[in-house]
Amino acid sequence: MSSSLPIEVRGLAKTYRLGFWMNRQVRALQGLDLEVQPGQVYGLLGPNGAGKSTTIKILMNLVQASEGTARLFGLPPTDEEARRQVGFLPENPAPYEYLTGAEFVTLAGKLAGMSGHELDQRVKEVIGMVEMERAAKLQIRRYSKGMIQRISLAQAIVNRPKLLILDEPTSGLDPVGRRQVRDLILAERQRGTTILFCTHIISDVEALCERVVVLVGGRRVREGSVRELLSGQAPVVEMTVEGLSLGQLQGFGHELTYAQDFGDRVLLRTGDQAAQLLLQQTLQAGGRVTQVQPTRYSLEDLFLDALKEARHGTVGGEIS
Amino acid sequence: MIREFGALTLNGFREARRNRVSVVVAVFTLGLLLSSTLVTDVTVYTFQRVLADVGLGAMAVTLVLLAIFLSSGLLTREIERRTIFLVVSKPVSRALFIVGRLAGNMLTLAVLLLAMSVVFFTQEALYGMAVTRPQVVAAGMLWVELLVISSVGFAMSSFASQLVSAVVTTGVYFAGHLSADIYNLASRSESGLIQWVGKGVYYVLPNLARLNFRPQASYEVVTPAMDILQSAAYGIGYAGVMVALAVFIFSRRDFK
Ligand SMILES: Nc1ncnc2c1ncn2[C@@H]1O[C@H](COP(=O)(O)OP(=O)(O)OP(=O)(O)O)[C@@H](O)[C@H]1O
Ligand SMILES: [Mg+2]
Numbered sequence: 281m282s283s284s285l286p287i288e289v290r291g292l293a294k295t296y297r298l299g300f301w302m303n304r305q306v307r308a309l310q311g312l313d314l315e316v317q318p319g320q321v322y323g324l325l326g327p328n329g330a331g332k333s334t335t336i337k338i339l340m341n342l343v344q345a346s347e348g349t350a351r352l353f354g355l356p357p358t359d360e361e362a363r364r365q366v367g368f369l370p371e372n373p374a375p376y377e378y379l380t381g382a383e384f385v386t387l388a389g390k391l392a393g394m395s396g397h398e399l400d401q402r403v404k405e406v407i408g409m410v411e412m413e414r415a416a417k418l419q420i421r422r423y424s425k426g427m428i429q430r431i432s433l434a435q436a437i438v439n440r441p442k443l444l445i446l447d448e449p450t451s452g453l454d455p456v457g458r459r460q461v462r463d464l465i466l467a468e469r470q471r472g473t474t475i476l477f478c479t480h481i482i483s484d485v486e487a488l489c490e491r492v493v494v495l496v497g498g499r500r501v502r503e504g505s506v507r508e509l510l511s512g513q514a515p516v517v518e519m520t521v522e523g524l525s526l527g528q529l530q531g532f533g534h535e536l537t538y539a540q541d542f543g544d545r546v547l548l549r550t551g552d553q554a555a556q557l558l559l560q561q562t563l564q565a566g567g568r569v570t571q572v573q574p575t576r577y578s579l580e581d582l583f584l585d586a587l588k589e590a591r592h593g594t595v596g597g598e599i600s
Numbered sequence: 601m602i603r604e605f606g607a608l609t610l611n612g613f614r615e616a617r618r619n620r621v622s623v624v625v626a627v628f629t630l631g632l633l634l635s636s637t638l639v640t641d642v643t644v645y646t647f648q649r650v651l652a653d654v655g656l657g658a659m660a661v662t663l664v665l666l667a668i669f670l671s672s673g674l675l676t677r678e679i680e681r682r683t684i685f686l687v688v689s690k691p692v693s694r695a696l697f698i699v700g701r702l703a704g705n706m707l708t709l710a711v712l713l714l715a716m717s718v719v720f721f722t723q724e725a726l727y728g729m730a731v732t733r734p735q736v737v738a739a740g741m742l743w744v745e746l747l748v749i750s751s752v753g754f755a756m757s758s759f760a761s762q763l764v765s766a767v768v769t770t771g772v773y774f775a776g777h778l779s780a781d782i783y784n785l786a787s788r789s790e791s792g793l794i795q796w797v798g799k800g801v802y803y804v805l806p807n808l809a810r811l812n813f814r815p816q817a818s819y820e821v822v823t824p825a826m827d828i829l830q831s832a833a834y835g836i837g838y839a840g841v842m843v844a845l846a847v848f849i850f851s852r853r854d855f856k
Contacts (some may be wrong), residue, residue, distance in 0.1 A: 340689040343854040364691035374682040376611070378618040390607035391690035419618075435686065558813070 284354050286443045286474040287322075287339065289314035291348035296499075306600040308334040309498040311348065314492075316476055321469050323489035323506075324478035325583055329597060331494040333371050333476040336447050339476075340368050350441065364393065367441035377421035381412055381431040383418060388435035406434040409464060425452040425471035433461065437468065444468060446477035450484060462487060482580045492495050494583060496590040496599045502582065513577035517555035521546045524567035530560045545570065565591050604692050605700045609628065612704015613711070621666070621708060625715045628662050631721060648729050655720040656738055656814045660745075663709060663716070664773060667746045670705050671753025672765035675850065684855055695847040702754055702843060709746050713739065738817040744835035745811040749773055750807070751842035758846040759853070776808035777802075799855060806838045 284491050284501045292312040298304040309331045316322045324332045337343040338350050341357040355362035374386045382403060410430040421426065429452045436444060441583045449465070458481075465475060465488055479485060485492060486506065494502040502509065516537060521529060526541040529548065534557065536548035550558060555572070562569055635654050639647060675698075680686040688697060717739045721731045752772050756765035775782070779802050786798020810831050816823055 337856070339636050340685075342685060342688060343856060344852070360691040360693055363689060366689075368686075368689045370682070370685040370689075372682070375686055376615065378681055379611075383614075387607060387611055388686070388690065391604050391692050393604070393691065395603060418664065431684070539836060 284318075285316060285351070286318055286320075286353060287316035287340075287476060288351040289335070289348070289355070292335065292345050292350055293347035294331070294338065294343065297348045301549075305600050307498055307600075309338075309345075309597075311496070312498070312500055314493060314500075316474060317422065318474055319469070319472050319492055321465065321475045321489045322477075322491045323485040323492040324476060324483070324495065325485060325492055326478075326495035326562060327587060331498040331597060332495060333447055334498075335495075335599060336368075336370075336445055336476075336478065339445060340366070340370075342443075364439075365442040367436035367439065367444045368445075369432050369436045369446045369449055371451075373421050373428060375428065375432055375435070378419060380417050380419055381418040381423070381434075382407060384431060385435045385438055389438045392428060392439035394439055400439055402440075406438050407431075409437070409459065411433045426457055428452060429453055432459065435465070437464075442473060444473055444475045444477070446468075446475065448479055449477055450479060458484075482578075482583060486579045494581070494586045501589060503584045510577055510579065511583055513581075515552045516549050516575050516577060516581075517552060518549050518575050519549070519558070519569060520571035521548070521556065521562055522568040522570055524562060524565060528565065528567075529558070529562070532558060536559050549575070564578060601696065604690075605696060606701070607705055608687075608692075608697065608700025609703040612701055613707045615704070616670070616708040617742075618794040621712065624662060624666055625719070628658060628716050631658055632719065636727075648727065650731070651727065652724065652735065653814075653818050656742075656817055659713070659716045659739070659784070660742055660814065661721065663713060663742065663746055664749060666712070667705070667709055667749045668753055668766055668769045668773065669751040670768050671687040671702075674701060674705070674758050674809060675754065675846075676760075676762045676765065679855055680855065681853075688855065694851045696848055697749075697842060698758075698847050705750050706743075706747055709750070710743060713743055713746075717798065720804045731762055732817065732820055734813065734817040734820055734822060737823060737854060738813040740826070741811050741813045741831065741835075745808055745829040746775075747839045748806045748808065748811065748835050748842075751846070752838035755842045755849070756852040759826050771812050772805060775807065776806045777812065779805045779807050802808065806835070811835050 289312055292308070292309055292314075294309040296306045296308055298306065301587060312331070312335060314335070323530065324335065326332050332356060334343065338345050339352060339357055341363065350357055353361040353365060359365065363448055376387075379387065385403045385407060385562065389403060394402065412427065412430050412431050420431065423431065425533055429449075433449060434448075436446070444465075446465075450461050453461060462484060465477070469488075489506055491505050492502070492509070493500055522545045524546065526539055526546050529546060530536065530539070534550055534554040535547050536550050538547075540547045552574070559569060561571065617674055632655060635658075639650050639654075678687075683776055688694060721735075724731055749772075750768060753765055753769045756768050760768070781800040783798050786794050786801075789798070812833075813823065815830075
């Protein structure tokens, strides 16, 4: 039953037209495919302007796709029934500032079809989950950025959605708040909620996501389960060498993925095999190896590699 | 759907209240009290006529300005401040959003109109004047006029900026009161083109003179109920067309 996937995106493209004559174009998305299975936590990664928010806006019916299709539970985003099962936190959320936090979450619940005692209970509950009890009766215009982020998160989960779409959920939060949001996402996953979220904080993705997609310039450049993407890579060893210059070390002829000369020491990274030889050669040449550390190929490395492959600049979409 | 509509409407009213629109009533009351002390050097009959004219006229001017201000900025502001993201992403159609927001505005205006009417009728009573039926009709039909103006403001602000919407809506208000004159003037012209344009303007603009029952109140002319109903139906119908237009444009918009 592929039609009941929480998110299914096929060949999605978005071109923003600019200027008085609409003759300038920004290609924000170019033929994106995406499939999110029920219960998955799915990470959307990419540099600034890669098209992450554009994808999310299309899914939430805020922006219309230029080409391709997007489906939520098999329905187009324009269908209210599709959105009924979704909780959404936009990037830089802007709740009505003349309302108090509690009033805003209540309004969100009402617009999602909740009412009465059940709604009141649930509003209290979610406000507790984001630790906003103390400020719940304060008008939102008096909130700090992180408090706005928290109350907006509360309104996203108030209707117990089956799918959560979060655009940079931890932006603006203090370290404790970030940990809380991570815990909240984990708790939602325990409940079986499907979650799509985008972020620039790679450690969050590593801690939370089963699958990721990396977008660059509106195109998908990596996609897959986090474990597969990382385990396929050869292990890397990081070494610190004293007593030899970078030039001397490079003279041994091994491929170094990273090398930095600090004057008194050289820091370098190389593959597992090369490291063994390099170690011997360094010692023979009279150098001192003060540190050897095998490092895991991290999601950050994956992300940076993906960016390196993008031939043109990585920030933003194509402009013509 | 009814529940979501109600939530939007009441929230709009709450917004207006929190933004202290009640000040408008206070200013109106003060102005009314002041004006009645200024008019002194006339006969009792004229005094009462002037008082009634000033009261209804001030009500109309204040509320029309407020209606233009509220309606022309509403959608634009929601988009600019990005508050719309959190509402339109809910299981609420854009049509319901527009209608609910307009209803919130109309509720605000209705409450203000009611409050002003109470002030005005109390003042009349204090000067020993009777509250007449034409006066009540004029006040009630003012609400229909406000509905027409607000719906034009919504239609404009579904695509234009706040300033443009406000200017155009104000223009429509004045031209709307003159639309019958424009029609008559054009029909006397020799040129077929001008006649045709005059007719076009007449049918596109709202005929606000038809909703203005303040002259009748001033001369204490009782209008048959049927005429009042027809005029009200005309106003509501015109507003309906404008709302449909606003929904049509708004539903196709990107919010970014
Ligand atoms: N309203 C708009 N008009 C024109 N171009 C736009 C508009 N919104 C976004 N874009 C363009 O679309 C591209 C993708 O933007 P998007 O907001 O989706 O990026 P993002 O991946 O969310 O970036 P960030 O990490 O900075 O939030 C960018 O090149 C941007 O310039
Ligand atoms: Mg973004």
